[in-house]
Amino acid sequence: MSALLQFEGITKRFGGVPVLRDITLTVEAGTTLGLVGENGAGKSTLMNILAGNLRSDAGRIFWDGRPFAPAGPAEAAAAGIAFVHQELNLFPNLTIAENLFLTRFPRWGRLPWIRRDALGTQTVRWLREVGLEATPETPVERLSAGERQLVEIARALSLEPRLIIFDEPTTSLSDRETRQFFELMSRLRARGLTMIYISHTLDDVLRLSDRVAVLRDGALVAHGPRADFDAARLVTLMVGRSLNQLYPTRACWEQSVPAPAVRPLLEVHGLTQPGVVRNVSFTLHASEVLGLFGLMGAGRSELARMLFGLEPFARGAVQVAGQPLQGNSPRRRLQHGVAFLTEDRREDGLALEASIADNLALVTLRRHARRGSGWLNRSALAEAVRSIRAAVRLTPTARDTAPARTLSGGNQQKVVLGKWLLAEPQVLILDEPTRGIDVGAKFEIYQLIHQRADAGAGVLLISSELEELIGLCDRILVMRRGELVDELRRPDFDRERILRAALHERTAA
Amino acid sequence: MASHHPPRTTNHEPRTPWLVRWLGGEHLVLWLVVLSFVGLLPFTPDLASRENLANLLLTLLPLLVLACGQTVVLITGGIDLSACAIMAVASVVGGLAMNGDTGWLTGSPWAAPVGVLLMLAVGAGLGALNGLSVAVLRMPPFMVTLTTMMAGGGLAIWLIRSETIYNLPPAFNALGGRLALATLITVALAGGAHLLLSRTLLGRWLYAIGHNARMAHISGVPVAGVMLAAYVLSGLLAAAAAVLYTGQAETASPLLGQRLLLDVIAATVIGGTSLFGGRGKVLWTLGGVAFIKLLDNSLNLLNCSFFTITMVKGAVVLAAALLDATRCRLLEAEA
Numbered sequence: 054m055s056a057l058l059q060f061e062g063i064t065k066r067f068g069g070v071p072v073l074r075d076i077t078l079t080v081e082a083g084t085t086l087g088l089v090g091e092n093g094a095g096k097s098t099l100m101n102i103l104a105g106n107l108r109s110d111a112g113r114i115f116w117d118g119r120p121f122a123p124a125g126p127a128e129a130a131a132a133g134i135a136f137v138h139q140e141l142n143l144f145p146n147l148t149i150a151e152n153l154f155l156t157r158f159p160r161w162g163r164l165p166w167i168r169r170d171a172l173g174t175q176t177v178r179w180l181r182e183v184g185l186e187a188t189p190e191t192p193v194e195r196l197s198a199g200e201r202q203l204v205e206i207a208r209a210l211s212l213e214p215r216l217i218i219f220d221e222p223t224t225s226l227s228d229r230e231t232r233q234f235f236e237l238m239s240r241l242r243a244r245g246l247t248m249i250y251i252s253h254t255l256d257d258v259l260r261l262s263d264r265v266a267v268l269r270d271g272a273l274v275a276h277g278p279r280a281d282f283d284a285a286r287l288v289t290l291m292v293g294r295s296l297n298q299l300y301p302t303r304a305c306w307e308q309s310v311p312a313p314a315v316r317p318l319l320e321v322h323g324l325t326q327p328g329v330v331r332n333v334s335f336t337l338h339a340s341e342v343l344g345l346f347g348l349m350g351a352g353r354s355e356l357a358r359m360l361f362g363l364e365p366f367a368r369g370a371v372q373v374a375g376q377p378l379q380g381n382s383p384r385r386r387l388q389h390g391v392a393f394l395t396e397d398r399r400e401d402g403l404a405l406e407a408s409i410a411d412n413l414a415l416v417t418l419r420r421h422a423r424r425g426s427g428w429l430n431r432s433a434l435a436e437a438v439r440s441i442r443a444a445v446r447l448t449p450t451a452r453d454t455a456p457a458r459t460l461s462g463g464n465q466q467k468v469v470l471g472k473w474l475l476a477e478p479q480v481l482i483l484d485e486p487t488r489g490i491d492v493g494a495k496f497e498i499y500q501l502i503h504q505r506a507d508a509g510a511g512v513l514l515i516s517s518e519l520e521e522l523i524g525l526c527d528r529i530l531v532m533r534r535g536e537l538v539d540e541l542r543r544p545d546f547d548r549e550r551i552l553r554a555a556l557h558e559r560t561a562a
Numbered sequence: 563m564a565s566h567h568p569p570r571t572t573n574h575e576p577r578t579p580w581l582v583r584w585l586g587g588e589h590l591v592l593w594l595v596v597l598s599f600v601g602l603l604p605f606t607p608d609l610a611s612r613e614n615l616a617n618l619l620l621t622l623l624p625l626l627v628l629a630c631g632q633t634v635v636l637i638t639g640g641i642d643l644s645a646c647a648i649m650a651v652a653s654v655v656g657g658l659a660m661n662g663d664t665g666w667l668t669g670s671p672w673a674a675p676v677g678v679l680l681m682l683a684v685g686a687g688l689g690a691l692n693g694l695s696v697a698v699l700r701m702p703p704f705m706v707t708l709t710t711m712m713a714g715g716g717l718a719i720w721l722i723r724s725e726t727i728y729n730l731p732p733a734f735n736a737l738g739g740r741l742a743l744a745t746l747i748t749v750a751l752a753g754g755a756h757l758l759l760s761r762t763l764l765g766r767w768l769y770a771i772g773h774n775a776r777m778a779h780i781s782g783v784p785v786a787g788v789m790l791a792a793y794v795l796s797g798l799l800a801a802a803a804a805v806l807y808t809g810q811a812e813t814a815s816p817l818l819g820q821r822l823l824l825d826v827i828a829a830t831v832i833g834g835t836s837l838f839g840g841r842g843k844v845l846w847t848l849g850g851v852a853f854i855k856l857l858d859n860s861l862n863l864l865n866c867s868f869f870t871i872t873m874v875k876g877a878v879v880l881a882a883a884l885l886d887a888t889r890c891r892l893l894e895a896e897a
Contacts, residue, residue: 363780382784404778405773411766416781416782419782426762427763429763
């Protein structure tokens with residue numbers, strides 16, 4: 054085997070802060086390299102240098118034995134490097150086929166007319182390869198996040214690359230799509246394609262890679278065949294300390310501590326919206342962390358959005374602390390003490406260009422304004438920001454005035470969580486609060502969730518990661534195709550039973 | 563503003579060149595005004611004459627008031643193309659009410675105050691029309707205010723059949739014509755807008771909506787109400803500008819501010835307020851307005867024709883946009 058790709062002493066700084074320190078790493082042709090590290094460890098930066106989006110400050114890259122310094126993404130693509138990004142880079146208004154072939158439409162010779170027939174057949178071929186059932190003419194905006202990810206992968210494959218970089222490709226895929234994607238990866242590997250696979254799901258990395266490289270704070274801290282690693286060791290290497298456990302325990306789970314009194318906080322009766330949810334009833338109690346599990350498309354997020362007044366429902370009733378909910382706006386929900394951390398922090402969680410302080414203060418701004426004039430008490434506001442920064446342990450290096458965009462994913466999520474926690478909600482709805490953030494930040498967010506529950510709030514936690522729900526919740530509800538199909542208490546938590554309830558669709562019907 | 567002085571020898575941040583710091587500084591435009599004033603002085607010594615400065619200031623004031631309204635709307639991510647048309651309608655209505663010949667209020671000692679209130683009401687009303695269309699009916703601000711501009715411009719001419727109204731109450735004319743009084747009014751309005759944006763709940767909400775309206779809605783911001791307020795405010799400030807202009811000219815005319823719209827938008831954007839929302843300050847707008855007015859004035863003094871002035875202004879606005887793009891890139895690279 055020969056080295057297809059070599060990094061030699063790659064170093065990169067952003068505004069004086071080193072993000073990559075002297076990375077030397079070899080990828081053999083036909084192998085898969087698993088690249089892991091916390092957010093901000095430098096994985097994406099390293100890949101962006103390889104893909105021509107960034108230039109390194111020092112060091113060299115050898116591609117196929119020759120020095121390689123791509124001036125831009127086009128040059129990297131021409132050399133045979135394809136990059137499937139974590140954030141989707143598709144044009145939602147264009148069709149799948151147009152997205153795939155935007156820069157190289159099949160044409161009639163050199164004439165500027167597109168050969169629609171060839172475009173269609175070629176697109177169908179790549180869609181079949183990734184297992185997406187959609188016609189080439191489907192506009193991308195009609196696809197789900199998972200399907201868009203598959204289109205992105207199809208586009209990368211259609212370049213017929215020699216090396217393909219997957220940066221967190223499964224975060225927006227459903228379980229079924231993830232399995233299909235892994236099958237695709239093994240087919241590609243069998244065909245001799247070289248791959249770099251970046252993921253926070255360590256079990257997947259260990260299963261799919263030949264070799265594993267671990268980055269921490271911009272430095273390569275470990276590199277070797279996958280047999281040298283297990284998940285626990287990877288975590289230790291990534292965070293630089295050993296995490297005794299992945300999930301915190303609550304005091305009330307101990308036998309010796311009496312369980313808190315059961316007081317219903319959020320009561321949902323017969324919530325129905327045709328095609329989305331059907332007859333959903335449940336109760337969330339004070340001091341309870343209630344998990345909501347289901348596959349993509351089961352209606353979990355939609356249910357949460359209905360509870361927060363962002364989507365309508367046809368029938369049903371919702372009460373908070375015995376009071377029926379009034380009106381249908383997030384503002385009214387806040388007045389009832391309900392808070393909602395949305396699934397997509399970039400789209401509707403943060404103002405990326407606004408400062409960290411402004412983001413943190415937004416939800417509770419009214420409390421610091423004088424009635425009538427709206428004059429803000431700036432010292433009280435600054436004090437609130439200071440206290441919540443400490444409470445969520447936001448990175449101390451970021452200034453209050455820096456745009457939220459400059460934070461890493463984990464810190465951005467702490468800002469979103471912080472702005473809701475400032476409102477001291479009695480009902481906290483969290484939709485995928487730890488998606489795409491690193492292990493250390495995850496643990497801190499778990500602790501914050503438990504703290505809020507210990508303070509008497511009810512937490513409704515939606516997650517695609519079953520392990521997370523099992524680790525954190527007092528009770529788990531399972532949702533399938535818009536209906537609640539199972540309910541388990543902590544002593545009865547059973548991975549298999551939950552998965553079966555969530556999956557068991559066609560056979561049961 | 564010491565931080566803008568180039569050679570800081572102690573230099574704890576060695577990789578930020580002074581040029582970048584200066585270009586990225588938020589008072590860049592104010593500095594450009596000073597620089598161009600000094601640079602133009604040798605060519606047109608009249609620029610610094612007492613009368614000219616007074617004249618410059620007098621014409622700058624209403625433009626600043628208008629531009630403050632525009633700033634508020636741009637911060638929400640919208641645009642108000644109808645500001646100048648609202649000004650024309652307010653001017654005409656005020657003239658119809660107050661003039662000494664056929665006015666509804668002729669002879670009344672309350673003519674001036676009632677007339678001003680009437681003008682402000684017209685501005686607020688038309689602004690509310692814009693605001694309701696944008697916030698409640700969810701129509702695009704560009705289309706809404708474009709139609710208000712066209713309809714308003716027509717309405718102003720129709721109301722007085724293309725005549726110009728003279729013989730306004732002297733007390734009214736003094737508001738815009740007496741330099742000290744006009745300056746006082748403008749400082750109060752611009753200062754109020756500045757405090758509103760920087761120190762109040764409404765101000766923070768305006769920025770939040772401009773950054774990300776969906777996020778603001780989910781975070782409990784009453785988005786529709788805040789948007790409505792932005793357009794009403796813009797309409798009110800347009801009416802206030804009408805008071806100043808009309809008083810200055812001592813005539814009410816439907817053609818008032820016909821050519822002003824592009825100046826207003828150009829001045830606001832040159833100042834640094836973003837057309838995409840979320841970014842803008844009254845102080846920046848002051849810089850933009852001063853820059854545009856200085857350009858107008860000096861080219862006039864250099865005996866340039868109207869057409870030359872327009873062309874030069876176009877080129878300068880383009881250069882300012884280029885500068886803005888460059889400095890955004892520089893700041894991005896620094897971050």
